[in-house]
Amino acid sequence: MSPPDAPAPFTDDSGPVFDEPWHAQVLALADAMVAAGHFSAADWAEALGAARAAAEARAAPDTVEGYYLCALEALEGLLARHTPIGAQIQRERKEAWSRAYLATPHGRPVELGR
């Protein structure tokens, strides 16, 4: 429940800005949704803060990946609350992309089956 007592290595991370493309995409989406007025910057901060608090409460690893997973969870929740894109629609779309990837031969663009 409590934050780790051992000092975190606050080393300078001069590597790539984003470890994974989806890390950048989740922030880009959140920023674009705020800019377009679908939810506010305060909504975003609150949702991300809540996701972080929940992750800390269940002692999730305090890592970069963990941070972006919280950001994704926050974005999914905000879309469900502030737009017609509910959790069920999100899950179905993810499954559709998953099937599309598995069904697309190497070297071909992955497209959703209609």
Add this chain to the structure above:
Amino acid sequence: MTTFDSDEAAKVHRQLHHALPSDPALRVKALESLVVERGMVAPETLDAWVEAYSEHIGPKRGAEMVARSWLDPSFRARLLEDAAAVAEELGFQGHASAHLKAVENTDRIHNVVVCTLCSCYPFSILGMSPSWYKSAAYRSRIVREPRKVLAEFGVELPEGVAVRVWDSTAELRYLVVPQRPAGTEGWSLEQLTALVTRNAMIGTERDLSPYVKGAA
């Protein structure tokens, strides 16, 4: 080879699976396709954002603002008065709603910035935040024991220097204006800009003197 080979089939299956993005990557792709097809966000906006923040926008914008404030007292006064307006004048604005406040280090005061709630950060002028800024450890410890955390960053503050910790929010973000180091008289804007580090503008670095350490 046309005969069925179970090992070969398994290998093909693994390769196919290998091409399957990770669970979170698929979830992001799902959200992106859903908001784009509903016209809620333009795909070009997302592409431009990712490109800009991955490659172009680092802390250089903030560094330029700090260096200008060292050279021009009237610019400095305006920066401390209304940093958001100054950022906008320079074309560095992010969210219209996000206000920016510049806080200056002095001989008696050291400023350091955190977002205890999540990870609010003036990324339109500092680029993406470093991973430690987002860590639970930094967010909790910098408030509890700022001098100790600063020491871990290599900042040893003399007794007479007070620490102010600024907690960012979605509406108000902070830029620390570090002190101009001695021995830089006559330096150009470009030379001074190159001295200003991202950490100095968050407050986890204090002395920017080129004669103390490398001005990386």
